[in-house]
Amino acid sequence: MARFASGKYAIAISDRSGMQFPYNEMVKEWTGAWVHTSEYEPKQPQISPRPIIADPQGLQRVRPARTAPAVTQLMPPDPFTTYGAGSSYINVNKPNHGLTNGSTYRFRGMPTTGGDYADPQTFDGITGAKIALAAGYAITTGKYVSGARDTDYTTDWFYFVVNTDTATTGGIEGGGFPVSVGPVTISP
Numbered sequence: 744m745a746r747f748a749s750g751k752y753a754i755a756i757s758d759r760s761g762m763q764f765p766y767n768e769m770v771k772e773w774t775g776a777w778v779h780t781s782e783y784e785p786k787q788p789q790i791s792p793r794p795i796i797a798d799p800q801g802l803q804r805v806r807p808a809r810t811a812p813a814v815t816q817l818m819p820p821d822p823f824t825t826y827g828a829g830s831s832y833i834n835v836n837k838p839n840h841g842l843t844n845g846s847t848y849r850f851r852g853m854p855t856t857g858g859d860y861a862d863p864q865t866f867d868g869i870t871g872a873k874i875a876l877a878a879g880y881a882i883t884t885g886k887y888v889s890g891a892r893d894t895d896y897t898t899d900w901f902y903f904v905v906n907t908d909t910a911t912t913g914g915i916e917g918g919g920f921p922v923s924v925g926p927v928t929i930s931p
Contacts, residue, residue, distance in 0.1 A: 828913040
């Protein structure tokens with residue numbers, strides 16, 4: 744391919760003004776005109792604006808707003824501990840339970856294939872059917888110790904008073920696994 748001369752001593756005529764300028768100071772404008780650098784005008788952005796498109800109207804995969812249904816919380820194995828012999832107080836260990844003091848909750852055992860729940864296991868004279876009472880129990884956050892509520896354990900412990908059954912020995916853990924705690928009624 745041929746090489747061109749440098750144009751060090753050459754002159755050129757501007758397409759815009761018709762004046763002569765040094766060849767090395769000439770540039771090609773966006774219109775195709777060969778002009779001096781002092782006459783160069785950049786292309787105005789408004790000459791070719793971007794096309795205007797409509798604003799988006801909706802999402803592609805939209806879902807209606809909903810309120811999350813209340814669900815049960817899985818508890819660790821053998822979460823129940825009887826307080827003492829002849830006592831109806833049951834301490835429950837559920838780390839970071841987040842349950843509300845004085846609210847009513849229901850305990851459930853393992854889910855069955857029929858969509859129901861089995862009762863927790865019987866332990867220390869407390870039957871699983873009484874723990875899984877359909878009406879639930881009002882809980883108190885903290886741990887029942889020495890006949891009073893110990894508030895040092897409010898995030899990991901709560902207790903309730905079981906109906907009609909009392910502990911035989913006391914201080915016994917039980918309930919089996921899996922056991923869950925949650926609202927009295929569960930919506931599908």
